[in-house]
Amino acid sequence: MTAAEKLNKLRSILSEAGSAVIALSGGTDSTFLLSVAAGVPGLRVMAVTVSTPYMFSSEIDEAALFCRETGILHREVRFDIPTTVISNPPDRCYLCKREVMGAVTGVAREEGFSFVFDGTNSDDLLDYRPGLKALKETGVRSPLAEAGLAKEEIRALAREAGLGVSDRPSNTCLLTRFPHNTMISPASLRMAEKAEEKVREAGFTGARVRVHGDLARIEFRNEHFEKISSREVRMHLATALKSTGFRYVTFDAEGYRSGSMNKTTEE
Numbered sequence: 001m002t003a004a005e006k007l008n009k010l011r012s013i014l015s016e017a018g019s020a021v022i023a024l025s026g027g028t029d030s031t032f033l034l035s036v037a038a039g040v041p042g043l044r045v046m047a048v049t050v051s052t053p054y055m056f057s058s059e060i061d062e063a064a065l066f067c068r069e070t071g072i073l074h075r076e077v078r079f080d081i082p083t084t085v086i087s088n089p090p091d092r093c094y095l096c097k098r099e100v101m102g103a104v105t106g107v108a109r110e111e112g113f114s115f116v117f118d119g120t121n122s123d124d125l126l127d128y129r130p131g132l133k134a135l136k137e138t139g140v141r142s143p144l145a146e147a148g149l150a151k152e153e154i155r156a157l158a159r160e161a162g163l164g165v166s167d168r169p170s171n172t173c174l175l176t177r178f179p180h181n182t183m184i185s186p187a188s189l190r191m192a193e194k195a196e197e198k199v200r201e202a203g204f205t206g207a208r209v210r211v212h213g214d215l216a217r218i219e220f221r222n223e224h225f226e227k228i229s230s231r232e233v234r235m236h237l238a239t240a241l242k243s244t245g246f247r248y249v250t251f252d253a254e255g256y257r258s259g260s261m262n263k264t265t266e267e
Contacts, residue, residue, distance in 0.1 A: 001148060003149070003153040003156060003157060006147045006148050006149045006153065007036070007147070007149070007157055009146075009147040009148070010033075010036060010143055010144065010146075010147035010149065011036060011040055013143045013146055013147060014036065014037050014040045014043055014117075014143060015040050015041070015042065015043060017043065017114060017115045017117075018042075018043070018044065018114050019043065019044035019045070019112070019113045019114045019115070020037065020043065020044075020045055020046075020113055020114065020115040020116065020117050021045075021046050021047070021048050021104060021105075021107060021108040021111070021113045021115070021116045021117070022034045022037055022045060022046070022047045022048070022117050022118075022119075023048060023049075023050070023100070023101065023104045023116065023117065023118040023119070023140070024047040024048065024049045024063045024066075024067070024074070025049065025055075025059060025063065025119065026049065026056075026058075026059035026060060026061075026062045026063035026066075026165075027059065027119065027165065027168065027170070027171065028119075028151075028154060028155060028158060028163075028165045028166060028168050028170075029119030029120070029121055029144060029151070029154055030118065030119030031063070031066060031119075031158070031163060031165045032119075032144075032154050032157065032158045032161070032163060032165070032166075033117060033118075033119050033143060033144055034047050034066075034067075034072065035070070035158075035161060035163060037117070038070060038072050044113070045072065045073070046072075046073040046074070046075065046107075046111065046113065047063070047067050047072055047073065047074045047075070048074070048075050048076075048077060048103075048104045048107050048108075049063045049064065049074065049075075049076050049077070050076075050077045050078075050079075050100045050103050050104060051076055051077065051078045051079075052078070052079060052080070052081060052082075052100075053080065053081055053174075053186040053189050053190075054081060054085075054096075054173050054174040054175045054184065054189050055173055055174065056171065056173075056174065056193060057193065058197075059171070060076070062165075064076065066165075075107060077103045077104070077107060079099075079103065080186075081184060081186070082095070082096070082099045084096075084098075084099065085099070085175065085184070086183065086184055087181060087182070087183055087184070088175055088178050088179070088180055088181060088182045088183075088184050089180060089181065090180045090181075091130060092175050092180075093129070093130045093131045094130040094131055094133055094134050095134075096131070096173065096175070097130075097131035097134035097135065098134040098137065098138065101116070101118070101134055101135060101138040101140050102138055104116055104140070105138050105139065105140065115141055116138075116139065116140045116141070117140070117141050117142065117143050118135060118140050118141075118142055119142070119144060120132070120135065120142035120144065120145050121142075121144045121145055121149055121150060121151050121154055122144070122145045122147075122148050122149055122150045123150045123151045124142075124145065125145055151170075155167065169205055169206040174189045174192050174193060176208075177192045177196075177208065177209060177210055177211050178192070178210075178211050179212070188211065191211070191244050191245045191246070192209055192211050194244040194245075195209040195211075195216055195241050195244045195246065196208070196209045198237070198240040198241055198243075198244060199218060199237065199240075199241075201240075202233070202236065202237055202240065203227070204218075204220055204221070204224050204227075204228075205221075206221045206256065207219060207220045207221060207224065207256060208256055209241070210252075214245075214246055214247040214248060215246065215247070215248040215249070215250065216241050216246040216248070216249050216250070217250050217251075217252050218237070218241075218249070218250070218251050218252060219252045219254070219255055219256040219257065220251065220252070220255055220256060221255065221256050222255050222256075225255065228251060234251070237249065237251075
């Protein structure tokens with residue numbers, strides 16, 4: 001099935017729903033899903049973004065901006081770090097997703113929407129995703145996955161639609177920057193967020209800053225290793241990250257690895 005045929009299938013799934021809340025994170029997948037849903041005749045749609053201290057504030061802002069610019073009804077739900085994830089346990093992704101989707105489904109019930117949809121795609125079903133269990137438990141559907149749309153197909157279709165998020169690097173929440181079984185605070189989360197902003201501003205997109213107390217360990221993409229061989233670049237990054245509150249800055253020789261902070265699972 002071609003990407004165009006999958007897109008038609010997606011529109012059919014959305015049309016049959018009648019009304020739906022889209023869990024909007026600000027990333028490529030959920031933004032694309034919302035954009036398609038907003039163009040389906042007869043579909044009553046609302047976006048809900050859950051904001052917690054461990055989510056990137058820039059993504060929350062971009063989600064709200066997208067809805068304002070497109071005239072889509074949008075609600076932001078805020079809550080503090082849940083007690084279930086404040087110690088960053090190994091099953092944090094499942095626990096977090098359960099909290100987040102519980103909040104979204106609560107809004108859907110209050111406002112009389114029939115379904116809650118999220119941006120899970122078909123590639124996600126092939127990976128280890130503990131959050132998928134939480135989706136099932138909370139009754140959340142994933143139309144992109146149901147239509148068989150994979151990540152690169154979604155990027156291509158989003159690009160054709162003129163969506164600015166089409167080439168945005170995949171991201172995970174700030175909890176993944178800390179080791180498991182580490183107590184998390186809003187201050188440490190903001191420090192990690194600011195540090196990654198500094199790395200991004202230096203031109204290293206897709207890098208990760210892993211936090212080990214007062215030490216920041218940067219995982220670069222392989223294509224960036226030549227650039228960081230420059231002492232001037234390294235010193236600039238070290239100074240920038242120390243300005244956010246870190247005492248030590250180190251560069252990981254193995255580079256970026258998804259889920260490198262996990263002990264027993266992959267993200």
